[in-house]
Amino acid sequence: MSAPDTASAAREIKIDRSRLPEPGPARPFAFPAIEKSTLPNGLRVWTVCHPQVPVIAFDLLVRRGASADPHGKDGLAALTADMLDEGSGDRSAIEMHEALARLGAQFDTDIGSDAASVSVTVLTRFAGRALTLLADVVARPALRDDDFTRVRQLRLHRLTQLRDMPGVVADRAFLKLLYGSHPYGHSPIGNEAALAGMTVDDVRAFHAAAIRPSVATLIAVGECDHGAVVRLATEAFGDWCEASGDAVTPDGAMPAAAALNIIPRSNAPQSELRIGHVAVPRDTPDYHPLLVANTILGGQFVSRINLNLREDKGFTYGARTAFEFRRLPGPFVLQVSVQTTATARAIEESIGEIAGIRGPRPVTSEELALGIAALTRGYARNFETAEQIARAAMQLALFDLPDDYFAQFVPAVARVTTDDVSRVMARHVDPARLTTLIVGDLDVIGADLGALGLGDPVVLPPDAF
Amino acid sequence: MRRIPVTLSFTKHTLANGLDVLLHEDHTCPIVAVNLWYHVGSKNERPGHTGFAHLFEHLMFEGSQHHDRGYFQPLQGAGATLNGSTNADRTNYWEVVPSNALELALWMESDRMGYLLPALTEAKFSNQRDVVLNERRQNYENRPYGLAPMALLSALFPPDHPYHWTTIGEVADLHAVRLDEVQAFFRRYYHPANASLALAGDIDSDEALAMARAYFEALEPGDRVDPVDASASLSSDTRIFFEDRVELPRLYLAWLTPAMFAEGDADLDLGTDLLANGKTSRLYRRLVFDERIATDVSAAQNSREIAGYTQITATAAPGHTLDELEHAILEEMARLVAESPTDDEMERGRVQAESQFVFRLQTVGGFGGKSDQLNAYNMFLGDPAYFDRDLARYQDVTHVSLQQAIARYLAPSRRVTLSIVPHGRVSLAAADSERAVVS
Numbered sequence: 001m002s003a004p005d006t007a008s009a010a011r012e013i014k015i016d017r018s019r020l021p022e023p024g025p026a027r028p029f030a031f032p033a034i035e036k037s038t039l040p041n042g043l044r045v046w047t048v049c050h051p052q053v054p055v056i057a058f059d060l061l062v063r064r065g066a067s068a069d070p071h072g073k074d075g076l077a078a079l080t081a082d083m084l085d086e087g088s089g090d091r092s093a094i095e096m097h098e099a100l101a102r103l104g105a106q107f108d109t110d111i112g113s114d115a116a117s118v119s120v121t122v123l124t125r126f127a128g129r130a131l132t133l134l135a136d137v138v139a140r141p142a143l144r145d146d147d148f149t150r151v152r153q154l155r156l157h158r159l160t161q162l163r164d165m166p167g168v169v170a171d172r173a174f175l176k177l178l179y180g181s182h183p184y185g186h187s188p189i190g191n192e193a194a195l196a197g198m199t200v201d202d203v204r205a206f207h208a209a210a211i212r213p214s215v216a217t218l219i220a221v222g223e224c225d226h227g228a229v230v231r232l233a234t235e236a237f238g239d240w241c242e243a244s245g246d247a248v249t250p251d252g253a254m255p256a257a258a259a260l261n262i263i264p265r266s267n268a269p270q271s272e273l274r275i276g277h278v279a280v281p282r283d284t285p286d287y288h289p290l291l292v293a294n295t296i297l298g299g300q301f302v303s304r305i306n307l308n309l310r311e312d313k314g315f316t317y318g319a320r321t322a323f324e325f326r327r328l329p330g331p332f333v334l335q336v337s338v339q340t341t342a343t344a345r346a347i348e349e350s351i352g353e354i355a356g357i358r359g360p361r362p363v364t365s366e367e368l369a370l371g372i373a374a375l376t377r378g379y380a381r382n383f384e385t386a387e388q389i390a391r392a393a394m395q396l397a398l399f400d401l402p403d404d405y406f407a408q409f410v411p412a413v414a415r416v417t418t419d420d421v422s423r424v425m426a427r428h429v430d431p432a433r434l435t436t437l438i439v440g441d442l443d444v445i446g447a448d449l450g451a452l453g454l455g456d457p458v459v460l461p462p463d464a465f
Numbered sequence: 466m467r468r469i470p471v472t473l474s475f476t477k478h479t480l481a482n483g484l485d486v487l488l489h490e491d492h493t494c495p496i497v498a499v500n501l502w503y504h505v506g507s508k509n510e511r512p513g514h515t516g517f518a519h520l521f522e523h524l525m526f527e528g529s530q531h532h533d534r535g536y537f538q539p540l541q542g543a544g545a546t547l548n549g550s551t552n553a554d555r556t557n558y559w560e561v562v563p564s565n566a567l568e569l570a571l572w573m574e575s576d577r578m579g580y581l582l583p584a585l586t587e588a589k590f591s592n593q594r595d596v597v598l599n600e601r602r603q604n605y606e607n608r609p610y611g612l613a614p615m616a617l618l619s620a621l622f623p624p625d626h627p628y629h630w631t632t633i634g635e636v637a638d639l640h641a642v643r644l645d646e647v648q649a650f651f652r653r654y655y656h657p658a659n660a661s662l663a664l665a666g667d668i669d670s671d672e673a674l675a676m677a678r679a680y681f682e683a684l685e686p687g688d689r690v691d692p693v694d695a696s697a698s699l700s701s702d703t704r705i706f707f708e709d710r711v712e713l714p715r716l717y718l719a720w721l722t723p724a725m726f727a728e729g730d731a732d733l734d735l736g737t738d739l740l741a742n743g744k745t746s747r748l749y750r751r752l753v754f755d756e757r758i759a760t761d762v763s764a765a766q767n768s769r770e771i772a773g774y775t776q777i778t779a780t781a782a783p784g785h786t787l788d789e790l791e792h793a794i795l796e797e798m799a800r801l802v803a804e805s806p807t808d809d810e811m812e813r814g815r816v817q818a819e820s821q822f823v824f825r826l827q828t829v830g831g832f833g834g835k836s837d838q839l840n841a842y843n844m845f846l847g848d849p850a851y852f853d854r855d856l857a858r859y860q861d862v863t864h865v866s867l868q869q870a871i872a873r874y875l876a877p878s879r880r881v882t883l884s885i886v887p888h889g890r891v892s893l894a895a896a897d898s899e900r901a902v903v904s
Contacts, residue, residue, distance in 0.1 A: 013568075013675055013676055013679035015679055015680060015683075017530075017531040017572075017576065017580075018531070020532065020539050020569060020572060020573075021568040021569050021572055022569075023543050023563065023565040023566040023568075023569060024565040025565060026495070026563060026565055027495035027563070027564050027565060027667065028495070029494070029495050052491075052493045052827075053823060053826050053827050054823065055823060055824060055827060093744065093754070094744060094745060094750060094754065097743065097744040097745045098745050098809070098813070101743065101745050101813040101816075101817060102809075102812070102813055102816065103816070103820075104813075104816040104817045104818075104819060104820030104821070105820070106820070106824065121824065122820065123819070123820055123823055150754070150757065153757070153782075154753070154760060157713070157760040157782060157783070158760070160712045160713065160783070161609070161711075161712055161713060161760070161780075163712060164609040164710055164711050164712055165608070165609060166607060268607060269602040269606045269607050270599065270602045270603055270606075270607045300537075300541055301537040301541065302535060302537045302538045302541055307535075310596055311535065311592065311596075312592075313595075314591075314592045314593075314594075314595025314596050314599070315595075315599065316596070316599050316603075317596060317599045317600040317603050317604075337599075337602075337603045337607070338599070339595075339598070339599055339602060369542070370538065370541065370542045373541075373542045373543065373544060374541045374542065374544065376544065377542075377543055377544020377563050377566075378496070378543075378544030378545060378546060378561070378562070378563055379544070380494055380495050380496060380563070381494060381496045381544075381546065381561055381563075383494060384493060384494045384496065384827070384828055384829070385827040385828055386827065387827075
């Protein structure tokens with residue numbers, strides 16, 4: 001440890017409460033460098049050296065998610081992902097988890113529309129054993145019939161319970177309204193009818209066709225050396241065979257949903273609202289301006305939507321908007337839970353804010369500066385832990401982003417102008433196309449809804465997905 | 466066996482007004498966590514005035530005398546992320562700022578510590594009360610099983626015990642609260658001598674201390690806050706139920722247990738993991754994996770400053786009853802008391818504890834980051850250096866101490882048994898339960 005810097009310690013600090021202190025110059029930050037190799041079977045192996053804490057995070061990303069569910073088998077990808085840790089070889093499901101627990105591992109599987117991932121974080125001294133288990137889970141799962149029956153039954157129970165969760169009901173029904181039978185029209189868990197019709201052979205076939213090395217990337221971040229990880233990965237994943245598989249095709253026409261829809265929930269103290277439409281894919285050239293626009297509209301605490309609905313009106317605990325960027329066009333969604341009596345006014349205000357930012361009330365230069373600053377000045381904090389860096393690297397793997405993506409992020413956001421914001425919002429968000437879904441007490445709010453000018457609400461059944 | 470020395474280096478300084486300042490350097494990332502704890506929570510409230518500490522936390526984001534506008538805007542504009550939270554024992558506020566914005570964060574935190582009241586208006590107060598009522602609707606009233614904490618806490622702790630109520634508070638109390646009560650609350654609890662400030666990350670300790678002194682040392686200390694003293698005991702099995710908008714009935718078993726860091730706390734932490742957390746746990750294996758009578762099972766030792774409670778939760782699979790679940794859970798607990806845990810179970814518990822402690826060293830800020838931990842140890846133990854001894858508590862648990870803790874604290878005859886059943890399906894409640902009134 002060096003001696004205290006007496007010069008800096010002695011610096012006189014003048015307190016001036018008449019104005020806020022201006023931040024000094026930003027300290028430089030070097031974004032993590034990713035070393036890359038590809039194994040003979042096509043598996044990409046990426047490592048980032050991040051040695052501050054004796055921890056290593058492994059993430060295995062497979063670019064096949066719920067959008068790869070075959071027709072009529074909604075939920076198969078997620079069920080398959082759920083089956084991965086149910087044993088391998090002679091090891092039972094319980095034995096697999098005992099082996100992970102002996103390493104103190106943090107283990108997780110995740111599935112979205114475009115990808116599935118399995119992550120294992122351990123103390124560095126367990127790195128080799130953890131990687132072997134990860135390979136057993138991903139490449140060599142047992143996929144036994146008895147385990148399948150149990151896991152499917154648990155997912156069916158889960159679906160039963162999700163019917164009671166108004167936010168989840170809203171999310172699932174909203175996807176169906178926006179996308180219909182398109183691959184993005186269902187949430188990963190699928191539905192009862194599809195799950196009930198599945199067999200373990202469906203899982204085995206999906207695993208063979210979708211979970212394969214050429215669409216996978218292994219990411220290791222922590223106290224690690226690229227050559228050593230590649231050697232370990234070669235041992236662990238070397239016999240993982242490539243099979244032929246289909247790419248995801250966006251078939252299924254998108255429906256034209258009604259402007260206003262409601263799933264009745266009697267005596268609900270709040271209404272869950274979703275307002276939005278299908279918008280843009282991740283590879284849009286307008287990505288950075290859209291991020292800035294969304295930050296101002298509904299992406300942070302001081303966004304227009306949250307300040308209006310929460311801080312001004314007190315209708316809600318919080319409101320937000322997002323462009324959900326995916327490989328195919330993802331949804332733009334405003335999401336909020338409001339007290340029942342404020343439902344119609346909250347919808348009116350929300351649509352007003354969405355319409356306003358496209359032109360009638362363009363972003364001001366102060367809002368723009370704040371939005372850009374919020375996205376850029378704290379950007380480095382997304383690269384503090386091994387797991388954060390691994391997640392960031394997964395974005396590059398999922399969306400084919402260039403190696404210098406992180407370094408280019410701040411300048412790309414900083415270049416966005418107020419005109420850019422108006423232009424991209426006018427291009428990608430259309431108030432006339434917005435679909436609104438309410439999960440709430442129709443008896444109480446029904447009369448108010450007529451005044452919105454969105455037509456009669458279409459009443460949907462509680463399982464409209 | 467412990468293999469990694471796990472330490473969290475820091476220096477501690479107590480300013481003339483009583484404010485503790487904890488400094489930890491970590492230059493991994495050009496960010497600093499500013500983390501401020503006030504030793505006040507819902508346990509400092511009184512019956513009829515519940516929900517107050519948390520409502521007050523909201524008001525801390527609405528501006529202070531020299532910055533009488535939203536708290537978020539300047540900090541988000543500097544690239545910060547920030548939040549606050551209230552529990553029974555403490556209220557914390559944090560911002561993770563780029564290192565060049567440390568002074569801004571200290572300016573803001575010190576202004577609301579010293580000069581909140583001149584900016585506090587009836588309009589702000591009334592707006593945030595509406596927001597909190599909506600928070601309560603969203604997270605408790607409109608959520609399946611969301612009122613379980615209300616029922617459990619009120620059955621575990623007597624009405625005059627400050628853990629009898631939840632931090633979110635009673636709706637009627639939130640409606641009744643007046644602005645002058647808010648002002649008195651601030652004067653009593655929100656002052657330097659009742660607070661602890663941790664700065665962790667890309668700082669020069671001397672410079673950061675000088676800055677903390679400059680912004681905080683002139684603020685007036687208030688009177689020392691006396692510790693809250695209360696006791697609770699259970700002498701029987703209190704069996705209650707209520708109906709909720711749920712599809713599957715759920716069973717909660719709860720016991721009064723030792724406080725945070727007290728003897729038995731770590732044993733119960735590991736014991737509940739061994740019993741019911743993760744696929745390797747005994748109850749998961751039996752209830753979910755083998756017999757398939759439950760859809761899920763979990764357990765936690767919820768340790769708080771002056772008392773704790775352990776809770777086991779399981780949801781019945783369709784076609785199975787809460788009585789079946791209760792029987793199986795009690796049988797497994799009795800078996801754990803009668804037969805020693807296996808060596809493998811103990812070793813897994815120890816290595817998982819070690820890993821979790823090391824994982825926690827990865828981040829300077831946010832809930833649970835290094836700055837938050839330093840403040841927790843400082844506030845509850847007066848000893849921010851407790852990190853490695855905290856881990857040692859877990860490494861020192863033995864087969865016998867774990868068995869003894871389960872036997873002593875989780876007795877079947879002194880507990881609360883709560884059933885939450887679907888509306889109109891009262892017969893699904895565990896046998897001999899009485900209706901509880903919850904809201």
